[in-house]
Amino acid sequence: MQHFTSIKDVLDLSALVKTAAAFKKDSFAMPDLGKQKTLGMLFFNSSLRTRLSTQKAAQNLGMQVIVMNVGTDGWALETEEGVIMNQGEAEHIKEAATVIGQYCDILGVRSFANLKNQKEDYEEKVLQNFIKYAGVPVVSLESATLHPLQSLTDLLTINLNKKIEKPKVVLTWAPHPKALPQAVANSFSEWMLKSEVEFVITHPKGYELSKNFTEGAIITNNQDEAFKNADFIYAKNWSAYNDYGKILSQDENWMITKEKMALTNEAFFMHCLPVRRNVIVSDDVIDNDKSLVIEQAGNREFAAQAVLKEMVIKL
Amino acid sequence: MQHFTSIKDVLDLSALVKTAAAFKKDSFAMPDLGKQKTLGMLFFNSSLRTRLSTQKAAQNLGMQVIVMNVGTDGWALETEEGVIMNQGEAEHIKEAATVIGQYCDILGVRSFANLKNQKEDYEEKVLQNFIKYAGVPVVSLESATLHPLQSLTDLLTINLNKKIEKPKVVLTWAPHPKALPQAVANSFSEWMLKSEVEFVITHPKGYELSKNFTEGAIITNNQDEAFKNADFIYAKNWSAYNDYGKILSQDENWMITKEKMALTNEAFFMHCLPVRRNVIVSDDVIDNDKSLVIEQAGNREFAAQAVLKEMVIKL
Amino acid sequence: MQHFTSIKDVLDLSALVKTAAAFKKDSFAMPDLGKQKTLGMLFFNSSLRTRLSTQKAAQNLGMQVIVMNVGTDGWALETEEGVIMNQGEAEHIKEAATVIGQYCDILGVRSFANLKNQKEDYEEKVLQNFIKYAGVPVVSLESATLHPLQSLTDLLTINLNKKIEKPKVVLTWAPHPKALPQAVANSFSEWMLKSEVEFVITHPKGYELSKNFTEGAIITNNQDEAFKNADFIYAKNWSAYNDYGKILSQDENWMITKEKMALTNEAFFMHCLPVRRNVIVSDDVIDNDKSLVIEQAGNREFAAQAVLKEMVIKL
Numbered sequence: 001m002q003h004f005t006s007i008k009d010v011l012d013l014s015a016l017v018k019t020a021a022a023f024k025k026d027s028f029a030m031p032d033l034g035k036q037k038t039l040g041m042l043f044f045n046s047s048l049r050t051r052l053s054t055q056k057a058a059q060n061l062g063m064q065v066i067v068m069n070v071g072t073d074g075w076a077l078e079t080e081e082g083v084i085m086n087q088g089e090a091e092h093i094k095e096a097a098t099v100i101g102q103y104c105d106i107l108g109v110r111s112f113a114n115l116k117n118q119k120e121d122y123e124e125k126v127l128q129n130f131i132k133y134a135g136v137p138v139v140s141l142e143s144a145t146l147h148p149l150q151s152l153t154d155l156l157t158i159n160l161n162k163k164i165e166k167p168k169v170v171l172t173w174a175p176h177p178k179a180l181p182q183a184v185a186n187s188f189s190e191w192m193l194k195s196e197v198e199f200v201i202t203h204p205k206g207y208e209l210s211k212n213f214t215e216g217a218i219i220t221n222n223q224d225e226a227f228k229n230a231d232f233i234y235a236k237n238w239s240a241y242n243d244y245g246k247i248l249s250q251d252e253n254w255m256i257t258k259e260k261m262a263l264t265n266e267a268f269f270m271h272c273l274p275v276r277r278n279v280i281v282s283d284d285v286i287d288n289d290k291s292l293v294i295e296q297a298g299n300r301e302f303a304a305q306a307v308l309k310e311m312v313i314k315l
Numbered sequence: 316m317q318h319f320t321s322i323k324d325v326l327d328l329s330a331l332v333k334t335a336a337a338f339k340k341d342s343f344a345m346p347d348l349g350k351q352k353t354l355g356m357l358f359f360n361s362s363l364r365t366r367l368s369t370q371k372a373a374q375n376l377g378m379q380v381i382v383m384n385v386g387t388d389g390w391a392l393e394t395e396e397g398v399i400m401n402q403g404e405a406e407h408i409k410e411a412a413t414v415i416g417q418y419c420d421i422l423g424v425r426s427f428a429n430l431k432n433q434k435e436d437y438e439e440k441v442l443q444n445f446i447k448y449a450g451v452p453v454v455s456l457e458s459a460t461l462h463p464l465q466s467l468t469d470l471l472t473i474n475l476n477k478k479i480e481k482p483k484v485v486l487t488w489a490p491h492p493k494a495l496p497q498a499v500a501n502s503f504s505e506w507m508l509k510s511e512v513e514f515v516i517t518h519p520k521g522y523e524l525s526k527n528f529t530e531g532a533i534i535t536n537n538q539d540e541a542f543k544n545a546d547f548i549y550a551k552n553w554s555a556y557n558d559y560g561k562i563l564s565q566d567e568n569w570m571i572t573k574e575k576m577a578l579t580n581e582a583f584f585m586h587c588l589p590v591r592r593n594v595i596v597s598d599d600v601i602d603n604d605k606s607l608v609i610e611q612a613g614n615r616e617f618a619a620q621a622v623l624k625e626m627v628i629k630l
Numbered sequence: 631m632q633h634f635t636s637i638k639d640v641l642d643l644s645a646l647v648k649t650a651a652a653f654k655k656d657s658f659a660m661p662d663l664g665k666q667k668t669l670g671m672l673f674f675n676s677s678l679r680t681r682l683s684t685q686k687a688a689q690n691l692g693m694q695v696i697v698m699n700v701g702t703d704g705w706a707l708e709t710e711e712g713v714i715m716n717q718g719e720a721e722h723i724k725e726a727a728t729v730i731g732q733y734c735d736i737l738g739v740r741s742f743a744n745l746k747n748q749k750e751d752y753e754e755k756v757l758q759n760f761i762k763y764a765g766v767p768v769v770s771l772e773s774a775t776l777h778p779l780q781s782l783t784d785l786l787t788i789n790l791n792k793k794i795e796k797p798k799v800v801l802t803w804a805p806h807p808k809a810l811p812q813a814v815a816n817s818f819s820e821w822m823l824k825s826e827v828e829f830v831i832t833h834p835k836g837y838e839l840s841k842n843f844t845e846g847a848i849i850t851n852n853q854d855e856a857f858k859n860a861d862f863i864y865a866k867n868w869s870a871y872n873d874y875g876k877i878l879s880q881d882e883n884w885m886i887t888k889e890k891m892a893l894t895n896e897a898f899f900m901h902c903l904p905v906r907r908n909v910i911v912s913d914d915v916i917d918n919d920k921s922l923v924i925e926q927a928g929n930r931e932f933a934a935q936a937v938l939k940e941m942v943i944k945l
Contacts, residue, residue: 028351036658038686048389048411052381052418056353059379064689066682072387072702074678075904084908086807091904095923096678099903102928103682177401273414274390274406278399293410298417343666363704363726367696367733371668374694387702492716588729589705589721593714608725613732 002314003131004307005124005140006148007190013155020156020299020306027060027305034063034312040104041067041141044111044126049273050141050149053300054108060305061312066104079125093129101134106311110141113181115245121145121181122210137311145210147183150272151191152303157296158197158232161268166196167231168265172223173203174280175250176237184272185238186213193217202226206248210241223254227263234270235280256281261290268292317629318446319622320439320455321463322505328470335471335614335621342375342620349378349627355419356382356456359426359441364588365456365464368615369423375620376627381419394440408444416449421626425456428496430560436460436496437525452626460525462498465587466506467618472611473512473547476583481511482546483580487538488518489595490565491552499587500553501528508532517541521563525556538569542578549585550595571596576605583607632944633761634937635754635770636778637820643785650786650929650936657690657935664693664942670734671697671771674741674756679903680771680779683930684738690935691942696734709755723759731764736941740771743811745875751775751811752840767941775840777813780902781821782933787926788827788862791898796826797861798895802853803833804910805880806867814902815868816843823847832856836878840871853884857893864900865910886911891920898922 001009010016023029039058043051051067058065068074077096078089085092101107111126121144131138140148158169169192171185185201190213192199200218201209208219220226227233235256240246255278261267269281269291277283286293316324325331338344354373358366370380383389392411393404400407416422426441436459446453455463473484484507486500500516505528507514515533516524523534535541542548550571555561570593576582584596584606592598601608631639640646653659669688673681685695698704707726708719715722731737741756751774761768770778788799799822801815815831820843822829830848831839838849850856857863865886870876885908891897899911899921907913916923 031351036661038689040682043388046389048383048406049414051388052355052383052415055381056379056418059353064686066685068678068682069388073673073681073699074676078907082908082913085906086909090906091678092907095903095905095927098924099679099927100682102924103686103931273410275410276400276405277393277407278397279401283397294413294417297410297414301418346666358703361704363698363721364729366703367670367698367730370696371694371733374668384703588725590725591715591720592708592722593712594716598712609728609732612725612729616733 001310003138004148004311005127005138005143006146007151007194013194016152016306016310017156017159019309020152020302021160023302023305024299027302030061030309032062033309034058034061037105037312037315038064038066038103039106039108039308040100041065041108042100042110043069044071047110047141049297049300050110054141054304057301057304057308061308079129093126094133097130097133098135101136104136105315106137106139106308107134108139108141111143113144113183115179115181115239118244139307139311142183144181145183146187148187149300149304149307150184151187152307153296153299154188154234154270155191155195156299156303157270157292161292162231164231166198168198168200168229169232169234170200170202170226170230171234171236172226172256173207174235174237174254174256175252176276176279177250179239179245179247180237182209182238182241185209185236188234189213189217200226204249204251204254206240206243207238208242224263227260230264230267232270233261233264233267236272237280255279256285258282258284261285266290270296273297316625318453319463319626320442320453320458321461322466322509328509331467331621331625332471332474334624335467335617336475338617338620339614342617345376345624347377348624349373349376352420352627352630353379353381353418354421354423354623355415356380356423357415357425358384359386362425362456364612364615365425369456369619371616372619372623376623394444408441409448412445412448413450416451419451420630421452421454421623422449423454423456426458428459428498430494430496430554433559454622454626457498459496460498461502463502464615464619464622465499466502467622468611468614469503469549469585470506470510471614471618472585472607476607477546479546481513483513483515483544484547484549485515485517485541485545486549486551487541487571488522489550489552489569489571490567491591491594492565494554494560494562495552497524497553497556500524500551503549504528504532515541519564519566519569521555521558522553523557539578542575545579545582547585548576548579548582551587552595570594571600573597573599576600581605585611588612631940633768634778634941635757635768635773636776637824643824646782646936646940647786647789649939650782650932651790653932653935654929657932660691660939662692663939664688664691667735667942667945668694668696668733669736669738669938670730671695671738672730672740673699674701677740677771679927679930680740684771684934686931687934688938691938709759723756724763727760727763728765731766734766735945736767736769736938737764738769738771741773743774743813745809745811745869748874769937769941772813774811775813776817778817779930779934779937780814781817782937783926783929784818784864784900785821785825786929786933787900787922791922792861794861796828798828798830798859799862799864800830800832800856800860801864801866802856802886803837804865804867804884804886805882806906806909807880809869809875809877810867812839812868812871815839815866818864819843819847830856834879834881834884836870836873837868838872854893857890860894860897862900863891863894863897866902867910885909886915888912888914891915896920900926903927
């Protein structure tokens with residue numbers, strides 16, 4: 001693949017998941033594939049799992065990794081065209097992206113939604129500018145609207161744990177004190193819709209995601225109904241898409257509890273982390289042996305490694 | 316050794332010091348020992364010597380190093396059990412530690428005392444949670460109560476410079492404008508008490524350290540008396556342990572001066588650095604050729620390398 | 631060369647430029663030259679190009695790189711002699727430099743002018759203290775008064791693009807909303823004066839640079855006159871040297887526009903970046919195919935690699 005910013009960049013999903021599974025068995029199977037290749041990782045936002053797992057994945061392939069925290073290590077970037085740059089931004093993303101691209105063979109970019117302007121966020125200005133100007137393949141380390149490395153991990157984790165051919169997977173909204181982006185939910189939805197699962201989304205009224213990512217999913221506002229016969233419960237908070245960036249509910253009844261999980265078919269519990277305990281999910285669910293959150297996070301390394309491998313062999 | 320968080324983790328102290336001394340003679344003696352092993356270094360607090368020397372030590376052994384500044388690169392971690400996480404902390408240390416452990420073969424953690432609550436600090440909540448959850452060996456890069464990599468360096472430096480079999484080593488409190496943890500002093504004390512030295516601690520009244528670390532030491536409030544016949548003067552400020560975290564004295568008479576050093580047996584001067592000149596120690600003492608502070612800091616690399624070597628061979 | 635902090639450290643300028651040009655053709659020509667050698671990179675100020683390109687350059691040579699952001703990763707350093715350190719600075723640069731030098735084979739230091747005190751800035755206290763105390767070769771990653779890695783890139787870029795043996799090169803001041811150091815301009819001037827070019831400096835009255843760096847250059851306050859027959863236009867803002875650190879003009883007429891470029895001999899446009907579009911230079915000039923800013927930034931990698939190569943072979 002050239003870039004990796006959404007499932008649309010994946011030519012053979014099944015093969016990609018198999019590659020990730022193979023790296024899980026032997027992470028040093030290709031220790032020289034990335035020799036003399038450099039992965040640049042640019043963080044416009046905080047990161048723990050993505051930062052560490054992607055760096056580890058690249059090093060497993062023998063790549064060099066250069067990490068840069070934009071904003072703290074550098075300075076703010078301008079993204080508007082034609083602007084007179086006499087304000088806070090010291091550099092235009094055009095120059096920054098093109099220049100950074102010259103020092104890397106693959107460029108990872110993390111840039112969250114600001115949740116103030118739907119159109120701006122969904123245009124993915126930062127990510128798209130890097131794709132346009134960097135001149136090298138770009139891997140999303142979570143963008144304003146999608147988090148494909150997370151979704152590949154999620155699919156891998158489901159495949160490694162499913163007990164039936166076509167499990168029922170439920171993405172459920174859960175409450176949170178802060179307004180969060182829709183990226184993980186959007187991304188999980190578009191990946192599930194291309195996978196062999198029965199996919200259901202449940203959320204309170206007003207939390208409808210963009211149809212661009214959910215077309216074809218069963219959507220219900222009845223969480224209890226959605227949980228029936230579920231094999232996997234994937235919890236995530238997001239802020240409203242239509243009433244953009246707003247918190248419309250903090251209803252504790254949407255928290256994932258033991259009682260809720262009892263409605264399912266002994267479902268596994270999943271979450272991308274970080275997770276707020278006893279807000280998103282109760283301790284007894286996340287600490288239960290049906291909780292996959294740790295394995296899911298561990299799989300991040302192998303998902304990233306599979307993606308980087310596909311990108312490196314095309315260089 | 317499995318973990319390295321205090322002298323209690325050291326099975327053979329003499330052998331460990333010898334290993335460090337050997338690396339000082341040839342730091343690339345084992346360039347492939349750590350091949351395909353990753354040291355993760357997590358900093359909850361600032362670091363210069365520990366950060367650089369430990370990274371260098373790991374690279375000398377052929378290890379990969381991943382550095383993360385928790386808080387600036389990531390976010391605040393919750394350490395309480397069973398709490399409803401609707402405040403500032405975005406992730407529980409349980410998940411963070413377990414997840415990070417999956418990406419590393421050895422995990423280094425630096426987490427200082429907050430000096431507000433003695434019980435909390437001395438429980439070493441952050442370090443102990445990493446040990447409990449990370450699933451990989453943990454090396455302390457200075458914890459709330461101890462700094463064993465520093466103490467190993469100190470012992471190595473004493474051994475390489477001592478002129479008699481059993482030198483007199485004096486740990487002396489010295490004034491400082493800010494409240495500092497007891498970690499370096501606690502740690503130095505417990506290492507000296509297991510070493511072949513005559514060990515004396517001197518400090519103003521009220522600055523008694525926890526007996527857990529000083530049992531067996533000669534303790535006096537008379538600095539001049541303590542300095543008599545001393546072969547090594549180890550200066551360090553710490554805040555009060557009993558009246559926890561308080562500054563009880565800024566008495567300039569406790570600063571280490573030429574006059575004070577004249578009371579000794581031409582003693583070497585030691586300090587872990589960073590040091591405030593003309594507050595802790597006068598320029599003419601630290602710049603004197605009996606000052607070991609630079610060699611001591613240089614030895615950090617080899618102390619860390621010896622510890623990492625012992626940890627890597629057990630993986 | 632031992633240190634690399636100004637053109638005075640370069641013994642054979644022509645050979646150095648050739649080495650850089652050769653690395654541009656094959657950046658992995660010497661993949662093991664820096665094996666088991668560590669470049670430490672210390673940033674007292676923000677950096678993007680220098681940070682990434684120098685790290686990449688070192689890795690091309692097989693070096694290990696340790697990056698440290700002083701101030702955020704560590705703490706503030708004292709530079710005064712004999713001071714009683716009871717204020718904000720936790721460590722003296724004497725200790726810091728000497729200690730850090732022990733962990734590195736080559737030390738890179740970035741430390742900008744503060745623009746408050748001309749004498750202090752032009753004494754290069756930080757850089758000179760590192761040279762004095764680090765005990766290892768020091769490479770400037772931009773100091774208070776000079777930016778030699780940038781200047782080497784600039785010369786390389788001019789040489790690779792010039793159409794006549796001795797092109798006319800014009801350094802022109804351009805407006806900027808913030809007070810900037812003179813380092814890039816000083817450095818470019820002293821490098822041009824040792825190169826085979828006709829060198830002209832143009833700026834508004836009051837923006838005279840220190841004669842230490844411009845002796846021998848043609849200097850004019852008439853930008854239009856300067857641009858006539860120019861083959862290269864090198865734009866840069868700087869604050870006043872005599873009325874130190876002051877902004878004396880924000881005259882938009884000094885911005886580099888299409889109309890200004892029309893006065894030249896179809897000159898190439900150069901700038902070290904980051905650049906404020908439509909303040910320093912209009913979009914139609916920087917986006918024109920005569921703009922070299924991207925190539926210039928890309929050449930940073932090979933300039934740094936040539937310098938590091940010269941330093942490594944002398945270790």
